[in-house]
Amino acid sequence: MANTPLHQQLSIMKQSFFDEGLLDHEQVSYLETLENEDDPDFIENLFTMFLRDSSRYIDSIEKALEATPVDYSVMERMLYQLKGSSASIGASKINGETNTLRKVFHDGDIESAKASLQKLKEEHANFKEKLVIYVRMLKEAKPSEY
Amino acid sequence: MATSNGSSTGTKITALVVDDDRVINAIHCKLLNKLGIENHVATNGKEAVDLHCSGKKFDLILMDRDMPIMNGIEATRELRAMGVRSIIVGVSTRSIKQEIQEFMDSGLDDYQEKPLTSSKVISILRKIDFVD
Numbered sequence: 001m002a003n004t005p006l007h008q009q010l011s012i013m014k015q016s017f018f019d020e021g022l023l024d025h026e027q028v029s030y031l032e033t034l035e036n037e038d039d040p041d042f043i044e045n046l047f048t049m050f051l052r053d054s055s056r057y058i059d060s061i062e063k064a065l066e067a068t069p070v071d072y073s074v075m076e077r078m079l080y081q082l083k084g085s086s087a088s089i090g091a092s093k094i095n096g097e098t099n100t101l102r103k104v105f106h107d108g109d110i111e112s113a114k115a116s117l118q119k120l121k122e123e124h125a126n127f128k129e130k131l132v133i134y135v136r137m138l139k140e141a142k143p144s145e146y
Numbered sequence: 147m148a149t150s151n152g153s154s155t156g157t158k159i160t161a162l163v164v165d166d167d168r169v170i171n172a173i174h175c176k177l178l179n180k181l182g183i184e185n186h187v188a189t190n191g192k193e194a195v196d197l198h199c200s201g202k203k204f205d206l207i208l209m210d211r212d213m214p215i216m217n218g219i220e221a222t223r224e225l226r227a228m229g230v231r232s233i234i235v236g237v238s239t240r241s242i243k244q245e246i247q248e249f250m251d252s253g254l255d256d257y258q259e260k261p262l263t264s265s266k267v268i269s270i271l272r273k274i275d276f277v278d
Contacts, residue, residue: 030263034176042176050169080212084239085169088261 006141013134020093022127027090044138050089051128057082058117058124061101065114075105093123159271160203161185164194164221165210165237170260174208174237177264181271190214191221198225204232206270208262211238211249219252226253235270237262 017023035042060078064071079102086095097120105113161183163174171187178185186204188194190213207225211218222234236249236257246257256273258266 027261031173034173034180036180039176042172046169046172049172053168077212077214080239081167084210084260085167087239088170088173 004141006137010134010137010141013130013137017130017134022091022093022130024090024092027088031089040142041139044135046089047131047135050085050091051131053085054082054091054094054124055128057085058121062117062121065105065110065117070110079105091127094120094127097123159183159205161206161208162188162194162197162202162204162232163208164188164191164213164218165208166190166213167210170210170237174262177262177267181264181267183267191216191218191224194221195224195228198228198230203230207232207234208237209234209254211236211240211245219249222249222252222254233270233273 014023014028018025018028031043031046057078060074061082064074064078079098082098083095083102086092086098097116101113101116101120104116159182161178163171163178163185164187165171165174166189171189175185175187183206186197186202188197191209192215194207194209195216207230209218209222213221216224218236218238222236225232225234233255234253236246236254237260238246238249238257239260240246240249241259250257256270258270
């Protein structure tokens with residue numbers, strides 16, 4: 001990979017994700033091994049997909065938790081979805097907050113679950129803000145086709 | 147490492163990824179592809195069953211547990227009742243023994259916790275003698 005200022009910025013940004021515990025180093029390294037010449041945008045597409053889908057899951061979780069009565073089946077399904085996809089891209093903090101919310105929800109404490117959901121939303125917003133910039137930089141760093 | 151010859155006839159190993167999460171499907175398809183495995187996707191258990199009803203066959207099925215319309219437990223039971231003898235591996239985030247056992251009892255050959263990795267898939271393929 002070229003060692004341009006942009007690539008250096010990307011390296012620094014990626015390392016900060018690991019240092020802040022936002023992304024799991026091992027899982028991201030593994031995903032990078034899956035990228036190849038036939039699909040050079042695999043990582044960017046994966047991150048973009050995750051941001052869109054996780055936003056949807058969190059919206060569904062919020063609606064389910066606010067419903068009267070609470071929609072347990074939607075909560076269960078969305079929590080497992082978010083747990084699985086966040087683990088798969090190495091989004092450690094989101095995965096952690098999802099597990100916390102699951103535990104609190106399973107304990108039956110709805111008010112604590114709502115508080116836990118707010119924490120999850122904050123983590124998600126923080127992660128999204130940074131990852132959107134990272135994905136944009138990844139795209140810019142790709143060599144031009146022409 | 148996996149070979150592209152799944153049998154003595156030299157045909158490629160085929161796999162069906164059954165999951166309603168796009169991120170999981172993208173990762174699992176990519177890792178199967180890298181191992182030389184031809185893969186298809188179903189986004190819920192009913193789609194997986196319908197594929198088999200249409201005559202499709204797969205050497206390996208990676209089955210998620212929690213899906214809309216028809217979940218992994220129901221789909222696995224249905225496929226086994228239809229006489230499907232493929233290797234079905236349950237893939238889920240569930241970690242409670244009872245829940246895993248419930249999924250295994252539906253007819254799975256193996257269970258792996260998400261996220262799948264190449265080494266987990268290779269260990270599955272080794273069990274079914276598809277790789278050295």
